[in-house]
Amino acid sequence: MSTTTMRYREAIRSAIDEEMVRDKNVFLMGEEVGHYQGAYKVSEGLLEKFGENRVIDTPIAECGFAGIGIGAAMTGLRPVIEFMTWNFSAVAFDQILNNAAKMRQMSGGQFNVPIVFRGPNASARQVGSQHSHAMEHFYAHIPGLKVVAPATPADAKGLLKTAIRDNNPVIFLESETLYTFKGEVPDEPDYTVPFGKGRVAREGKDCTIISWSRLLQVSLQAAETLAADGIDVEVIDLRSLRPLDEDLLIASIEKTHRAVVAYEGWPYGGVGAEIVDRLQRLAFDELDAPVLRVCNLDVPMPYNAALEQQVIPQANRIIDAVRQVSYRQ
C-alpha cells in the first residue's frame, strides 16, 4: 500500500475533502472554517474547493450551530461540525446530550442523526483553565455517542472517514499539539479505520501502558526510557474510547500482567476509571499488581508553564507508575 507523509492536520483535512467529494451530503460548519481557513488551518482550501454552501462560517454560538447541524442531519445531510476547541462544546452540551445522542432512541427509530463533532481537545500549552479540558470523559459517558481520539495522522484520517460514514453521532477528538505531528498515511481513497479497534503501538512483555491521543506519544517516549532500564513495555493506542476494544486490553494483560493508564483529564471517574474497572473485572486473575492511572492533578489547569507541566502527565510520571506496578522502584 502506497503512503504519503502528512501532518496530523493535513490528514484530517484530506479525510474531510475526500468524503465531501465522495458524498455531496457531507458539509463542514463551524466558526472560522471558511474565509479564515480554520482557526488551526485544518480546513485550509476547502471553501475555495467546495463553496459557501458546503463550508459554512457560523455566528459564534456553539449551542446554535450544534443544534442547526442536528436539524440538518435530520434531513439526511451529514454535517461535520467543527468546534474551535472542544472546550467550547460545553455550551452545546445539551444539544449533544439531549438531541444528537438520543434522537433515534427518543423518536422510536424515526430519525437518524449522522453527524460528526470534531476539533482539538485537552491541553494545548499554556491556554489556562478554560481552554485545556479533556472532554472525552464527559462524552464517553453517554449512550448513543461514539467517541474516538486518534494519536497519529493515519488514524486521524482513517477514523474521520469512518466517522463521517457512520449513521450515529460521533465525537472526534483531535489535539492542537498533534496538528504538526508527521506520519505515513495510506493513499487508498477508501482507507478507513474501524471503530472499537485499538492497536499495539509498541510490543512488550513486562507491563502495558494504555493511552490515546497526545499521551500516546508521551507513553512511547516513556517506554523508550524504560527499555533502556530493562523494562520491556507494551503500549496500546486505544484510538476508540466508545466502543472500547476490551479484547485487545485483555490480551495484553494476559501477556504482561501489569497495566498503567495514561491520559489527560481529572482523576475522578472518566475513561481511565472505566478501563481500570474492566481490567479488574475481566482479568482479575491475570493481574500481578493494582492498575494505576497517570492523569491530570485534580485542579483546574494553571497558565504558568512550570505549573502546567506538573498538572499534565509527563513521561517521568508514567515511568514512575510503570516501575511501581513492576515493583522496581
Added chain:
Amino acid sequence: MTTVSSYQEPEAQGAERRPDDVMADDVIRVMAPDGTVIDDIGIDDETAVALYQAMLRTRIVDDRAVTLQRQGRIGFHIGSLGEEASIIGSAFALRDQDWIFPCYREFGAALLRGLSMQTYMDNLYGNANDIVKGRQMPDHWCDREHRIASVSSPIGTQITNAVGFAWAAALKNDPLAVLVYFGDGATSSNEFHNGLNFAGVNATPTVFLCRNNGWAISVPTDKQTASESFAAKGVAYGVPAVRVDGNDVFAVLKVTRDALTRASAGEGPTLIEAITYRLSGHSTSDDPTRYRPEGEAEAWEQRDPLLRMRRYLAERVNWGDAEQASAEQAIHHEVKAAIEVSENTPKPALETLFEGVYAEMPWHLREQQAELLAGTRAPGHGE
C-alpha cells in the same frame, strides 16, 4: 361548554404596552371575540367548521387526558387549554410538504395533520404500540410520516433544530418550510437567540411561532422580558415579526399563511407572537392557583377561542346546541374507543429497551439484553 351572551372587550393598556396586552393596536385580529368578522379573509364555511371541530377535538382530548392522569391511568399530560386557536390556526395553514417542530403542547396540530387518535392515546399510555416505544413521557411523541419532529423537553432546543432542518432543505432545493412552536418562556433561551440569528443571516424558510400564553410555569411575562412584546425581539435579528390575537383562529391562520408565502418566496423567516392564555396549569404536575392572580383566568375565559368560533358559526351556519352536542358526542366516542384499546395493549417488550440507542446494536447492549431477558426482572411501577 358554556355560552357567553355578552362580551366586554378589555381596555388597551396604551402607553404602558406589555406582552400580554392583546388589545394593543399592533395586534392583528380578523374576528372579534363576539364572533363578528372585522376583516374578511375569505374562509369558506366548510373550512370554518373544520377549524372549529379540530379545536373542539383538541379541547375534549385535553380534558380527557387530564382526567386520565388524575385517575392515575396515565402518568402525565401537558395540554393546550385556551391555546387551541394558536395551534390549530397555524398548523392548518401548512402545506403538505411543510414540517412542524413542536414544543410540547401541540398534540392538536399532530391530530390535525393525521396522527391517529389511537396512536396519540398509545403515546399517553407508553404501551407497546406507542410511536416512540414507551421511551418518552406522555405528549412527547414524534411523527415522521406526518412531517412532525420529536417533542423536546429542554426549553427551546427544537428552535435551532428547526432552523437547521429548514436551512438544509433550502440547500437541497426542497421547497418546504418549517413551523416551529415555543412558548414565551423559550424566548429567553439560547436557542431562541441562536435560531433567529442564524435564520435571519441565512434567510431560512422558518416560521417561528411563539405562543405567548402569559406564563412560563409560574413566571409571568413581565419577569420574562423587559421588551414591550416578544415580537419586538425579531427586530434585533432582522426577522420580520407580527403580533396576532392568538385566540382568533382566522387571524393565526392568516399570519401563518403570509409567513409561509414569504418563506416559499425565498424571503426568509418570520416571527409570529400569538397572544393567548394558558387556562390550565403548566402541566398536570402544576397548580396555577398558587401563583395566578385572582380573576385573570376568568377574564381570559371570556376570550375563549372556541366560544368565539361558536358565536361565528352560530351566525354563519346556524351552529346550535344540536350540532354542538353531536360533534362532542362523536369525539367522545372516538376518544373512549382509543382509551379502551390503549389500556388493553401490553407494555413494550423488554428487548426493545436496547433498540435504537445506536444505528446498529453494539455487542455490549446485546450482552445486556441477553442478561436482562435471562435474569430476575425488576417489578415495574404498579406491578
